[in-house]
Amino acid sequence: GDASIEEGVFHESANFAKLSNLPVLFVCENNLYSVYTHINERQPQRLITSIPEAHGIPTVHCDGNDIEAVYTAALSALDKIRSQNGPFFLLLDTYRWREHCGPNFDNDLGYRSEQEFMEWKVKDPVEHYRRKLLTKKVITKEADLELIDNIQKEITAAFDFAKNSPFPDLETAINHVYA
Known part of the structure; x- marks a missing residue:
């Protein structure tokens, strides 16, 4: 998700993938929140795509709620990975419907408004595509x-x-664990 690219392990992975020209597709689901903190509070002056671009990785940004747009962007990204012999970053804007960890709604916690939730609810990709x-x-x-x-x-x-x-x-319990 969007918060994972704020972690050092993402930078290490992106840097290594670029230096080694690894055929890696990084997919980032921008659901706007890191636990209860909106992206505008964490990265107000920076586009998510600027982070992989700083490592020299090409990016595409699309509507993660549009199933056909995601499919087209993913196919294009895979073509570029194959033809350019290196990593690619795909950013998908979407929304986190449920709580950070768990199956319940958490709109009562106050970190997002009911209006925001409802604005995104009408963009539900499954329901939208079903209607289409x-x-x-x-x-x-x-x-x-x-x-x-x-x-x-x-x-x-x-x-x-x-x-x-x-x-x-x-x-x-530890069968097939190699760490």
Whole structure:
């Protein structure tokens, strides 16, 4: 996310990727917040893309809520990585709907306004694309409802499987850990 590029490990990774011409696609989800701090309070005078650009890494910035724009930008980035033999940085503007860590809404904490939340809610990429597919008659209402029902059944089955599965043996806790 946008806050991760403020960490030293990002600079180290970006610098190494550029120096070594590694074919790396860095994808940054700019959801505007680092825990409860808005990006304007953390980086008021700096564009996110200026950070990878300072390492000599080319960047593209697009609307992370526009599924087709993200797809096009990602394909373009991959083409550039392959043709230029080096890293690329893709910045996607979007919004964090739920709390920083967890499945709940946290609008009551006061770090963002209800108005801001609602302005972003209408940009929900899944719902926006769903409406687009229905409007363009790429999918019928019946097929859409069937898809939603099938997804819900798959989620329910996965939860049931997890709840009914035995806990793993303690002895296997560090299997496949190489640190």
